[in-house]
Amino acid sequence: MRTILYLIQKELLQILRNKTMLPIIFIVPIIQLLVLVHAATLEMKKIDMYIVDKDLSSTSRGIVQKFESSPFYYVNHHSFSIQDAENELKKGNIDIILHIPFGFESELVKGNNPGLQLLIDAINGTAAGLIQSYTQAVLADYNREIMLKWASPGMKEKPLSIEITRSFWYNPELNYKTYMVPGILVLLVTLIGMILTSLNLVREKELGTAEQINVTPIRKYHFITGKLFPFWIIALFELAFGLFIGKLIFDIPIVGSLGLLFLFAAVYLFAILGVGLFISTLASTQQQVMFINFFFMLLFILMSGLFTPVETMPDFAQVINIANPMAYFMRVNRMILLKGSGFYDVLPEFISVSIYALIVLSLAVWRYRKTV
Amino acid sequence: MKRFWGFVLKEFLHIFRDPRTMLILFGIPIVQVLLFGYVITNEIKDVKIAILDQSKDHVTIELTNKIISSGFFILDRNIKSINEVEDVFKEGNVRQVIIFESGFGKNLKREGTANIQLIADASDANTANLVVHYTMAIIGDFVREQNKLTGSPIQFVPEVRMLYNSELKGVYMFIPGIMAMILILVSAMMTSISIVREKELGTMETLLVSPLRPLQIILGKVTPYILLSFINAVTIIIMGNMVFGMPVQGSMILLLAESILYILLGLSLGILISTITKTQQNAMFISLFVLMLPTILLSGFIFPIENMPKILQWLSILMPPRWFITIIKNIMLKGTGLMYVWKETVILIVMTSVFLGLSIRKFKIRLE
């Protein structure tokens, strides 16, 4: 037991004295948090619209007006040339072209579909989908308005309508930051835990100090505990620090129990450090470790549901996600922080992560012995 | 010169002999392309919803069927009371609850209007927003159909054309991003690490006292990565095309030339990093935290730049991948020529020269 303390003391000294690592551990993540959270938004702000109104009727002007007065649209181009409009689209200056053909109003009055056109730059498929649905909603609204206006006297029946009320729970303003902060925190804690652990161990191999340790009578699991413990503490501290910053700057809600969150994080980090340890047994140089880390981190991050919901991924991805520790914590962190989910709500994940940690750690320790 | 090529050959062997490095070099691009192509979609699909139907008449059943059969949603459960909503959300699977008022069908018939309430779990704001919009669109469609049946005129339904990507494939957006990322990863990160490694292990001194000139040493270290990056670029283009049908509308030669320019930029950045760091660990962390993550996030790769706060938009100007992504998107998807992308090309050239200039200065200072 005393041996472990000596090791931990040495680890902490090394970390605290490293003038490059310290800022990397503590300052960089905060900057990352600030930048990433602001950058990672899929929210639509302004849609750049180009209007080609060839009809110039009161109805078409009504449509144009709708868009010009909408806060979501920025109508900065008008002309009669669809050619010009398409050129602008090609240059990437605008997102959408609204084309109102000549004779729009008269066709509409006759009861025909007057051939209104929307041309959308769809390279970013998601954005295009949103632009389309926003725009169609505006048009449908206007359509209803004129229907009611024109129809009232002579019509036998009023057109049907369904009133939709929307409420967004836990985050009524649809503030994406409250969603991203917990996610980015998971990312940072994982990055720090996994990369620091694996790099540290391989660094000792590379410098030859690992060998020195290996000829001492120290027990393997003492050594591994001594190695992992400091990083476990650092990662937990990082989580606390990140939460504090998140609360301070982004005012993220902390609805659930912090005790539960840290309990989960503590177990989760066993799994992550285990993965780091395992990776270190696969490599003999820091460069290799970094690449292996990189490979896994990319997989873990992209599939974890940080940016896109897991359930929209294909089935095979969901199967792979069973082996992705980040996916569990990503989900649980958000559930606890944002919705206040309790112990029983996160119990399945808790069990999964515990088993995961157990398997990975034993595997890593077993492999670590073999390589010696 | 012969000595130089011998050195390059040694570097090549060094890389090729290590299966782990090779796996990363070629495994990452392939896995990435597949991941982004198949896994990372912002489309709504199979989202679980719950329904609280207080009416259960033929209209609500018809509308429910319409919503479920859209493919966007899966009915997770029917709930009986508004009080259950909270529990359902806390469990974490259901993202939206649709509530039909009682007497929905009757109201619609008599009054011409009826009420639906959509409650979304907005802890994931982005998805909640999409989910609600999709649901509203389906309901809107339903209303239009009903009106058509009752013969209400004066309808204009816009014809929508999705240009450059008619199926709204996410992969079109991501392939340029992956290319930008992988190329900078291989060229900047790998080169900086491999140079710093020699410093750290002390072999750099051995090289410096050899008859090789410093410039030759750097070039020798860098040359293999130029080739590897280039192979990577080609792999990604081919995979994008074969697996996901990502076209190359414009000139292939221009595309490859721009890729090489971007690779050179990455290399000069890698050299610069290697001149300012002493240990591999530091080089890695600089590459990773200062380069990679901001690159991914600020380049417009996943998140549109125009939506970001102004400061970040300015910051993104400094991100080389931003310009490269614009260039390849233009060439691959829109089929535009150099005429449309000359500005971005110039920016990349300027960046490359600045990085190179800085590293040469740094390098000289150290040697003196």
Add this chain to the structure above:
Amino acid sequence: MSEQKETIITVKNLVKKFGDFKANDNLSFEVFKGEIFGFLGANGAGKTTAIKILCGLWVPTSGDIKVAGFDIYTQTEQIKKNIGYMSQKFSLYEDITVFENIRLFGGIYGLSRQEIAQRAADLMHRLDIEHSRDKLISSLPLGWRQKLAFSVAILHNPKLVFLDEPTGGVDPVTRRKFWDQIYEAADKGITVFVTTHYMDEAEYCDRVSIMVDGRIADLDTPSALKEKYSVKNMNEVFLKIARIKPDQNN
């Protein structure tokens, strides 16, 4: 052998293969308690492989080996308690201070806090580096680091210390001083097992074994070897042995 000597290392038919390559080809030898045993050979002759096996870092392919009375296959942990080791790569942590290194290794070998403080003070006094107590290892000159590494390797008073090319990369004067330290250790009764490719260092050993291509080509005291090959110094002994070797193989 005139007098009965106690053996501390017994190696019988040690073989270590890496694939088809035999790094150690049927080595057999004994090391006696208290002697300085030199393990000589060119780079790649298999010295480091052998030393790593004796330290319990690597497992041999076959052979019977006992170190400090313990079996190499089953009692590695007991062996490790009784040996010290200093490798050709740096064995101290460069980013912590002199004292912190001593404390760490003392702690690992289970010394008490007082023992650590005592021996650290002793050690630094002997090496005359008290003023550098709180300096990082990386800031010390190479020769100092090697001396310090050696002292740390025998901090726990092992029966036996293994030195793998301990003097690589330093000038002859520093090397000579390092050997003074080795003698000091030997005087205290610590057996020293040292590998080197500097032939002048061979003269300092009680007995030397000369390895060529994974085999022990010869083993005796330096003076006996010089006599046998009728040359003036160990360097020439080595050259002769290396030259004969091809004929033996044929």
